[in-house]
Amino acid sequence: MADYFVGNKEYFPGIGRIKYEGPESDNPLAFKYYDPEKVVGGKKMKDQLRFAVAYWHSFCADGADPFGAATHPHPWIVDAKSPMEAAEHKMDAAFEFFTKLGTEFYAFHDRDMAPEGATPAESEKQLKVLVARAKERQQATGVKLLWGTANLFTHPRFMNGAATNPEFAVVSLAASQVKAAIDATIELGGQGYTFWGGREGYMSLLNTDLKKEKEHLARFLGLARDYARKQGFKGAFYIEPKPMEPTKHQYDYDVETVAGFLRYYGLDKDFRMNIEANHAELAGHDFAHELETAAAMGLFGSVDANRGEPRNGWDTDQFPSSYYETALAMYAVLKAGGFTTGGLNFDAKIRRNSVDPADLFEAHIGGMDTFAAGLVIAQRIIDDGKLPGFVKKRYASFDSGNGAKFDKGELTFEVLAGFGSDYGNAGLTSGKQEHLENILNRYLLGL
Ligand code: XUL
Ligand code: CO
Numbered sequence: 025m026a027d028y029f030v031g032n033k034e035y036f037p038g039i040g041r042i043k044y045e046g047p048e049s050d051n052p053l054a055f056k057y058y059d060p061e062k063v064v065g066g067k068k069m070k071d072q073l074r075f076a077v078a079y080w081h082s083f084c085a086d087g088a089d090p091f092g093a094a095t096h097p098h099p100w101i102v103d104a105k106s107p108m109e110a111a112e113h114k115m116d117a118a119f120e121f122f123t124k125l126g127t128e129f130y131a132f133h134d135r136d137m138a139p140e141g142a143t144p145a146e147s148e149k150q151l152k153v154l155v156a157r158a159k160e161r162q163q164a165t166g167v168k169l170l171w172g173t174a175n176l177f178t179h180p181r182f183m184n185g186a187a188t189n190p191e192f193a194v195v196s197l198a199a200s201q202v203k204a205a206i207d208a209t210i211e212l213g214g215q216g217y218t219f220w221g222g223r224e225g226y227m228s229l230l231n232t233d234l235k236k237e238k239e240h241l242a243r244f245l246g247l248a249r250d251y252a253r254k255q256g257f258k259g260a261f262y263i264e265p266k267p268m269e270p271t272k273h274q275y276d277y278d279v280e281t282v283a284g285f286l287r288y289y290g291l292d293k294d295f296r297m298n299i300e301a302n303h304a305e306l307a308g309h310d311f312a313h314e315l316e317t318a319a320a321m322g323l324f325g326s327v328d329a330n331r332g333e334p335r336n337g338w339d340t341d342q343f344p345s346s347y348y349e350t351a352l353a354m355y356a357v358l359k360a361g362g363f364t365t366g367g368l369n370f371d372a373k374i375r376r377n378s379v380d381p382a383d384l385f386e387a388h389i390g391g392m393d394t395f396a397a398g399l400v401i402a403q404r405i406i407d408d409g410k411l412p413g414f415v416k417k418r419y420a421s422f423d424s425g426n427g428a429k430f431d432k433g434e435l436t437f438e439v440l441a442g443f444g445s446d447y448g449n450a451g452l453t454s455g456k457q458e459h460l461e462n463i464l465n466r467y468l469l470g471l
Contacts, residue, residue: 031116058396074367076129172209177222187244188237225271242289262298296325319360326366350398
């Protein structure tokens with residue numbers, strides 16, 4: 025097998041396989057920290073990080089924004105004679121990109137891969153044609169599907185929501201699309217299936233029956249899960265929390281909200297979280313907060329790796345570039361036991377004015393290096409043991425005696441309260457936050 029895949033036409037000429045050259049390298053098209061075969065924390069970097077490229081941002085998004093037209097005239101679309109031919113060329117470009125970059129996984133929405141047809145049946149037929157082609161490309165290259173999903177937000181029919189739409193007809197159309205997307209995911213050996221509630225929320229409570237919409241969302245998810253399992257799907261189901269945008273309020277607001285929703289409707293055994301950094305930010309949380317909150321409830325699954333712009337209130341989907349953020353994120357991931365079915369999916373897009381073909385590579389290289397460095401720093405935190413040791417010691421009074429009894433549920437409230445009189449001066453123990461932040465900064469500098 026060639027070092028990388030090229031279809032009938034090479035879409036990124038002049039760029040070959042991206043290699044690890046180390047931190048001293050000045051080559052913008054080389055990895056500085058991501059060394060796929062290097063073992064960190066008992067596993068190869070590539071297996072700890074499980075990078076995926078997002079089909080939608082990298083091969084569909086064209087730089088258009090609400091104020092201006094496309095700035096990325098993708099060559100795979102420009103020279104195509106029909107939407108199906110454009111989709112075939114796009115797939116070749118995608119597999120060329122995956123294999124040149126050396127990412128093992130990708131993620132896609134149904135409509136990223138195949139164009140919408142005139143009818144639902146035609147859309148499904150077109151998707152099947154492209155899925156068969158993707159399967160061939162996967163077999164030829166070894167690239168795998170991290171997760172699939174359905175786009176239930178672009179078509180005008182979803183303007184009032186999909187599973188939460190007030191019209192039954194639209195709920196049914198959404199189901200037909202999800203069914204086809206689940207079939208596609210199974211056919212491609214997808215390790216997960218993601219539900220991001222694109223327009224599952226509301227713009228105004230004046231026209232919304234909130235209780236009914238949430239019940240419909242829960243019913244829809246349960247039915248989709250049952251269908252997928254019946255078809256033999258063994259992968260993970262993910263819910264991707266996001267507090268707002270495009271609706272004013274999304275029902276999948278953040279991890280804690282989704283956890284409550286899943287438990288209330290009895291879905292918590294089957295669904296886990298796909299946590300996106302930028303969505304965490306929009307919800308007013310640190311990325312690591314969302315990861316740790318999911319892990320604490322056994323709901324951690326996968327990650328949409330990107331970053332927001334703290335001063336903007338929308339999803340800027342930028343490529344990760346902060347070691348501080350990725351170190352704390354990878355620390356949370358490692359503490360949660362690492363990825364199993366999940367991975368780091370770059371749900372990120374190059375800026376509208378990044379118009380050179382190399383920009384897409386440099387964006388991913390930077391994101392991968394940032395997470396690789398984050399992994400190394402996270403492992404340093406664990407190996408050195410100062411931070412986890414401090415936390416362990418901070419709770420040591422629950423390791424034995426009455427504290428341990430409390431933890432095991434062996435104390436009544438009266439007994440617990442009774443001990444209080446013995447502990448008059450307790451509580452003035454330093455949390456040492458600044459001390460710990462200084463230690464973390466030394467790890468970040470490699471010290
Ligand atoms: C939107 C978003 C989606 C999901 C997949 O904010 O993150 O791209 O990741 O539907
Ligand atoms: Co996302």
